[in-house]
Amino acid sequence: MKYSLICTDIDGTLLDQNKVLLPQVKEALKKEADKGVKIALVSGRMPAGVELIEQELGISCVKVCHAGSYILLGDQRISNKYLPAETLEKVYNTIAKAHGLQLWIFCEETWYVTGIDKFIEKEIVDIKQQPIVVDIKDLVEQWKKEGKGPNKILLAADPEEIRIMYQEIENYNWPEIDYACSADTFIELLPKGINKGEAVCEICDRLGIKREEVVAFGDHELDIPLLEVAGIGIAMENAIPELKEKADYVTKTNNEGGIAYALENYLAK
Known part of the structure; x- marks a missing residue:
């Protein structure tokens, strides 16, 4: 197939x-970029965390941040969508506080938290960013005045507690929220209708690329809409079963350079 965009x-x-x-993954993507194929990093990460990987790749990438609610094309912001500020307080009081957890709050380039725990400490190391500790009420009042809100809210906990909270969120059925797991320890809450698939559609419209010319790679629930809109959807071997069911192809694991393997063996044919 002819493909113009790798997500x-x-x-x-x-x-x-x-x-x-891994070196083989970096080299494989560089070869594609040298052929004129666009590369999009489509992540739940905040912009600084995505930019870190762009720099390591050494390729100018489209950057889909906060799982689709904040998109950068080069240095230009082409999409920025918020949850209502009031939703932040609601999620904090009914879910995070009830479970004794710290809330992660993302707005544009900034990461806020209600306190520090082991999950936040690990993220600080992974993305080399320090969050700002805030009082929820103060932040909500500030955003109401500014007409802003969070691009994304995240809950981090051990897998069993994540499963319990996932069910609670499902039962609340909040109309302004979409949600999905990006790992067995993370639930990400987004503005209604926002997901990685919609973000890729927006990128395709901007770049004049047909959806059937998109190749997408993913591993978790948050990636299901991404694979659904792509011409070719590829799941990692380490992906959850639900994503593998949506995929056109299952490649090797992320530890085995699965992206490089798919580009060199499956897509090359």
Whole structure:
């Protein structure tokens, strides 16, 4: 097939389990970029975390951040969508506070938290960014005045607690929220209708690329809409079963350079 855009999730897909970009993956994507294929990093990460990987790749990429609610084309911001500020307080009081958890809050280039825990400490190391500790009420009042809100809210916990909270969010059925897991320890809450698939459609419209010319790689629930809109959707071997069912092809794991393997063996044919 002819493809013009490669879209890849970062954690669990592009990077191995130690958050390392393997040399064969970097080289394979560089070869595609040299042929004129556009590369999009489509991630739940904040912009600084995505830019870190762009720099390591050494390729100018489209950057889909906050799981689709914040998109950068080069240095130009082409999409910026918020949850209502009031939703932040609601999620904090009914879910995070009830479970004794810290809330992660993302707005544009900034990462806020309600406190520091082991999950936040790990993220600080992974993306080399320090969050700002805030009072929820103060932040909500500030954003109401500014007409802003979070691009994304994240809950981090051990897998069993994540499953419980996922069900609670499902039961609340909040009309302004879409949600999905990006790992077995993360639930990401987004503005209604925002997901990685919609973000890729927006990029295709901007760049004049047909959806059937898109190749997408992913590993978790957050990547399901991404694979659904792509001409070719490729799941990593380490992906959840639900994503593999949506995929046209299952490549090797992220630890085995699965993206490089697919580009050199499957797509080359």
